[in-house]
Amino acid sequence: MRQALVPKKVFFTCGSGTHKEMLESFEMALRDAGIEKFNLVTVSSILPPKCEILEREEGLKELTPGEIVFTVMSRNCSNEPSRRISASIGCAIPKDQQKNFGYLSEHHSYGETEKYAGMYAEKLAENMLFTWTKEKPEKTMNISKTAEVDDEGNWTTVISAAVFIL
Numbered sequence: 001m002r003q004a005l006v007p008k009k010v011f012f013t014c015g016s017g018t019h020k021e022m023l024e025s026f027e028m029a030l031r032d033a034g035i036e037k038f039n040l041v042t043v044s045s046i047l048p049p050k051c052e053i054l055e056r057e058e059g060l061k062e063l064t065p066g067e068i069v070f071t072v073m074s075r076n077c078s079n080e081p082s083r084r085i086s087a088s089i090g091c092a093i094p095k096d097q098q099k100n101f102g103y104l105s106e107h108h109s110y111g112e113t114e115k116y117a118g119m120y121a122e123k124l125a126e127n128m129l130f131t132w133t134k135e136k137p138e139k140t141m142n143i144s145k146t147a148e149v150d151d152e153g154n155w156t157t158v159i160s161a162a163v164f165i166l
Contacts, residue, residue: 007070007164009052011059012089014145014160022077025155029075029145033159037065042073043164045128047091047102054165062165070164074121076108077157078149086112087158088144090121092129092137102137103128104162118144121160 013035017028030036034056054062063069074087088107094100105124109117122142129137145158 005070005166006048007051007166009054009059009062009165010047011054011056011163011165012091012143012161013056013163014087014143014158016145016147016156016158018147018150018154018156020154022079022155022157025077025157026075026159029157029159033161034060035069035071035161035163038063038067038069040073041068041070043070045072045104045106047093047104047162049097049099049101059163059165072104072106072162074106074108074160075157076110077155078110079153079155081149081151081153083149084111084146085149085156085158086110086114086117086144086146087160088117088121088142089160089162090118090123090125090142091140091162092122092125093139094129094133095135095138097138100133112146114144114146117146118142
């Protein structure tokens with residue numbers, strides 16, 4: 001019998017990091033988000049039915065270092081001095097969360113404020129849900145991170161993620 005890998009819980013997190021090396025700036029962003037100790041597998045954008053939304057600290061307690069963890073992630077990086085970068089995850093929760101799935105959206109941009117990037121990601125998720133169900137979501141939300149590259153041109157990375165727990 002086939003065992004489906006359907007997440008039961010999700011939490012949202014974001015972070016930023018700066019370093020002279022691009023890869024290390026990404027590591028710093030993962031550390032800031034609290035998810036550096038997991039083997040992250042990026043997946044597409046469905047919020048499963050009955051998926052409980054946890055606070056970040058509560059969700060992190062349920063994971064083990066080294067664990068393979070599925071995540072919807074938005075990521076952006078630059079080393080252009082004074083460049084503003086953003087990464088956002090939007091979420092649209094259906095009216096009947098017990099039987100219907102919702103949507104998660106990834107948005108990464110340049111020059112946008114954290115608030116605008118988040119609103120844009122939320123609207124993307126809402127539109128994806130609406131085009132599928134023809135219904136407005138029960139609720140929308142987002143998590144976003146914005147940072148500005150320093151004057152020295154060190155690599156800066158921002159991430160936002162929906163982290164699933166099986």
